[in-house]
Amino acid sequence: MENKIQIVFATGNKHKVKEINEIAQGSGIEFILPPEGFDPDENGKTFAENSYIKAKEASKLSHNLSLADDSGLCVEALNGEPGLYSARYAPTAQERIDKLLKNINDLANRKAKFVCAMTLVDKDGNILNQEIGECHGNIATKQAGTNGFGYDPIFIPDGYEITIAEMPESLKNTISHRSIALNKMIKYIKEFIIDR
Numbered sequence: 526m527e528n529k530i531q532i533v534f535a536t537g538n539k540h541k542v543k544e545i546n547e548i549a550q551g552s553g554i555e556f557i558l559p560p561e562g563f564d565p566d567e568n569g570k571t572f573a574e575n576s577y578i579k580a581k582e583a584s585k586l587s588h589n590l591s592l593a594d595d596s597g598l599c600v601e602a603l604n605g606e607p608g609l610y611s612a613r614y615a616p617t618a619q620e621r622i623d624k625l626l627k628n629i630n631d632l633a634n635r636k637a638k639f640v641c642a643m644t645l646v647d648k649d650g651n652i653l654n655q656e657i658g659e660c661h662g663n664i665a666t667k668q669a670g671t672n673g674f675g676y677d678p679i680f681i682p683d684g685y686e687i688t689i690a691e692m693p694e695s696l697k698n699t700i701s702h703r704s705i706a707l708n709k710m711i712k713y714i715k716e717f718i719i720d721r
């Protein structure tokens with residue numbers, strides 16, 4: 526059996542862990558949830574800063590290499606909103622979608638991007654590497670599909686005519702902001718940690 530190295534993935538969002546383990550298949554890395562009590566104060570001013578806050582908190586609890594992602598949807602016509610506040614834009618996932626569709630209602634410019642910043646820290650919380658991934662597209666006029674999570678039902682990536690929630694998850698995982706950032710991070714982990 527393949528001997529995998531384990532890295533804590535500092536999140537409370539189970540969809541993210543599922544996605545990153547699918548993206549990381551064959552890399553020799555397994556991402557595991559942080560220990561109980563993981564509850565970081567995400568008060569950073571950028572995606573990168575928040576990903577560092579989460580990774581550092583997970584390394585403090587687990588004494589293990591830890592990776593975190595902070596991500597969100599930035600809508601051009603709404604000055605980048607909900608952006609850093611994507612998870613806190615409204616109380617539930619459906620209310621967040623409804624609010625975004627209402628706010629963008631009659632705006633012609635529907636351009637948007639998903640952004641994912643990742644930070645990898647060592648067992649003492651020192652930053653080893655940071656990466657960014659972006660996925661550009663447009664906000665749909667109405668929601669469609671049930672795959673994925675969050676704003677996937679209203680985001681149509683460039684080059685496609687369906688929302689991410691209408692795609693098989695295997696396709697999302699080849700084009701998403703998270704897969705772009707993670708593939709760069711995996712390259713770093715292989716070169717500087719596994720093959721060192």
Ligand code: ITT
Binds near residue numbers: 675
């Ligand atoms: P953790 O902080 O515990 O990792 P979270 O869901 O709160 O979990 P973020 O603070 O990074 O994560 O917020 C990201 C939000 O942005 C997330 O809740 C979704 O609403 C949205 N989002 C991020 N990536 C997404 C994706 O791949 N598809 C759809 N929505 C996404």
